[in-house]
Amino acid sequence: MEGYPIGQHKHITPPKAANREQRSEESRARILKAATSIFAEKGPEGARVDEIADQAGINKRMLYHYFGNKENLYLEVLRYNYNKIYTLSKNAINLADEPKVNVARAIRAYFYFLADNEAYVRLTSWEALCVGRFTGKLFPQFFDLIELEFDDLIKDGIERGCIRPDIDIRQAILSVRALCLAYFTQRKIVQSLWREDIFSEEMLEACLQHILNLIFDGLFI
Amino acid sequence: MEGYPIGQHKHITPPKAANREQRSEESRARILKAATSIFAEKGPEGARVDEIADQAGINKRMLYHYFGNKENLYLEVLRYNYNKIYTLSKNAINLADEPKVNVARAIRAYFYFLADNEAYVRLTSWEALCVGRFTGKLFPQFFDLIELEFDDLIKDGIERGCIRPDIDIRQAILSVRALCLAYFTQRKIVQSLWREDIFSEEMLEACLQHILNLIFDGLFI
DNA sequence: ATATTAAGTAACTGGTTAGTTACTTATATT
DNA sequence: AATATAAGTAACTAACCAGTTACTTAATAT
Numbered sequence: 001m002e003g004y005p006i007g008q009h010k011h012i013t014p015p016k017a018a019n020r021e022q023r024s025e026e027s028r029a030r031i032l033k034a035a036t037s038i039f040a041e042k043g044p045e046g047a048r049v050d051e052i053a054d055q056a057g058i059n060k061r062m063l064y065h066y067f068g069n070k071e072n073l074y075l076e077v078l079r080y081n082y083n084k085i086y087t088l089s090k091n092a093i094n095l096a097d098e099p100k101v102n103v104a105r106a107i108r109a110y111f112y113f114l115a116d117n118e119a120y121v122r123l124t125s126w127e128a129l130c131v132g133r134f135t136g137k138l139f140p141q142f143f144d145l146i147e148l149e150f151d152d153l154i155k156d157g158i159e160r161g162c163i164r165p166d167i168d169i170r171q172a173i174l175s176v177r178a179l180c181l182a183y184f185t186q187r188k189i190v191q192s193l194w195r196e197d198i199f200s201e202e203m204l205e206a207c208l209q210h211i212l213n214l215i216f217d218g219l220f221i
Numbered sequence: 222m223e224g225y226p227i228g229q230h231k232h233i234t235p236p237k238a239a240n241r242e243q244r245s246e247e248s249r250a251r252i253l254k255a256a257t258s259i260f261a262e263k264g265p266e267g268a269r270v271d272e273i274a275d276q277a278g279i280n281k282r283m284l285y286h287y288f289g290n291k292e293n294l295y296l297e298v299l300r301y302n303y304n305k306i307y308t309l310s311k312n313a314i315n316l317a318d319e320p321k322v323n324v325a326r327a328i329r330a331y332f333y334f335l336a337d338n339e340a341y342v343r344l345t346s347w348e349a350l351c352v353g354r355f356t357g358k359l360f361p362q363f364f365d366l367i368e369l370e371f372d373d374l375i376k377d378g379i380e381r382g383c384i385r386p387d388i389d390i391r392q393a394i395l396s397v398r399a400l401c402l403a404y405f406t407q408r409k410i411v412q413s414l415w416r417e418d419i420f421s422e423e424m425l426e427a428c429l430q431h432i433l434n435l436i437f438d439g440l441f442i
Numbered sequence: 443a444t445a446t447t448a449a450g451t452a453a454c455t456g457g458t459t460a461g462t463t464a465c466t467t468a469t470a471t472t
Numbered sequence: 473a474a475t476a477t478a479a480g481t482a483a484c485t486a487a488c489c490a491g492t493t494a495c496t497t498a499a500t501a502t
Contacts, residue, residue, distance in 0.1 A: 045266040048460090163440055164434075164441070168431060178399045210388070210389060210396070
């Protein structure tokens with residue numbers, strides 16, 4: 001399990017740990033990666049442990065050795081993927097800039113993060129549906145825009161008189177999130193209806209612009 | 222066999238002893254209703270045939286008699302629930318009215334339809350995730366706003382100079398749909414974060430107003 | 443009334459799947 | 473080199489579940 005001799009020593013504890021520890025770490029990572037793809041594709045109910053082990057190229061026994069059981073593996077997958085949202089966070093806000101610029105930059109970052117992380121999008125969708133069923137409890141972290149300090153952005157915009165003061169910030173966040181997610185959660189339906197590759201560079205940019213226009217000015221004149 | 226089975230008391234005909242056709246129709250309806258609730262709750266993979274039969278108060282054999290197999294039952298559930306969208310459709314458009322009035326009325330009808338039909342919302346969500354997996358093919362009808370002739374509304378608005386002419390109608394429909402659905406698909410997360418009952422009359426109306434404001438004017442001043 | 447047919451039941455079947463057992467192989471420590 | 477421990481394997485098991493079988497009961501037509 002997690003038996004690194006951290007502060008403890010008898011003799012020199014050289015970075016020899018290499019081979020075995022390294023390989024075990026690799027196995028763990030391979031399982032997590034395979035599990036991500038299969039849980040994202042088929043959901044917590046549809047995913048099969050054997051298929052995950054197979055795709056990871058390890059024996060099922062090892063999966064249980066590293067992760068205990070299917071539910072815990074699923075939770076690890078959620079944690080592992082949720083952490084990815086932090087890779088973009090934080091640097092989106094620069095209070096020196098215009099609120100409009102800040103909001104546009106944050107939405108753009110979020111939108112392209114979703115475009116690049118299909119597994120993440122699907123995992124959040126499964127979670128929204130299965131909450132309280134498979135994992136037994138809710139994973140509120142998946143309400144990710146909050147983590148991006150998006151509400152600070154909006155507050156700043158209101159204070160500086162750029163954003164209408166009467167809006168409900170919680171609802172604004174939910175709306176932005178919904179607008180960005182829609183393209184990717186409805187991907188297959190959209191693709192079959194529009195008969196167009198949503199993931200082309202131009203199309204993605206057009207979708208993003210549509211969202212920004214809507215957020216900034218609405219649809220009406 | 223003999224005339225009357227001995228020892229078996231044949232009292233008055235049971236109260237439910239309507240004619241055969243009627244009872245069979247009732248059984249079918251009960252199965253469909255139970256299946257709707259369980260497929261909506263647990264999805265096509267998580268739903269159990271035994272549980273559906275149990276909840277419908279009929280024998281599993283009868284479920285197979287009426288619906289053939291689980292997948293076909295699921296398809297019937299989709300069809301049955303999808304048809305509900307027609308109950309509101311059509312009467313939303315009145316080209317004599319202002320486009321703004323028409324759009325507001327259509328969005329309001331759609332929003333409250335979703336609020337009143339949790340099963341419908343969840344079925345569309347499962348479909349978006351499971352498309353091409355459980356049913357083998359996609360159920361594009363679930364892109365429901367199109368059925369509501371919402372695009373005609375927007376076209377009318379553009380022609381009459383109320384709606385910006387540069388917007389992509391397909392994207393506008395997707396956006397409206399996403400904004401309305403978000404409250405209900407993310408219901409549990411929202412409820413736990415906001416610590417408020419989204420389904421109170423005031424809250425629903427506030428959410429709808431937020432959507433309408435966003436659609437009409439955006440968030441910025 | 444009797445034959446026919448549909449509605450209904452309980453118990454079973456065969457395939458699947460999460461999780462386990464009993465064992466072998468490789469690596470590190472003494 | 474011997475031993476301890478972790479990584480790894482194949483085959484198994486118990487539970488589950490979609491779908492079936494063999495049968496009984498009830499309603500309708502003749």
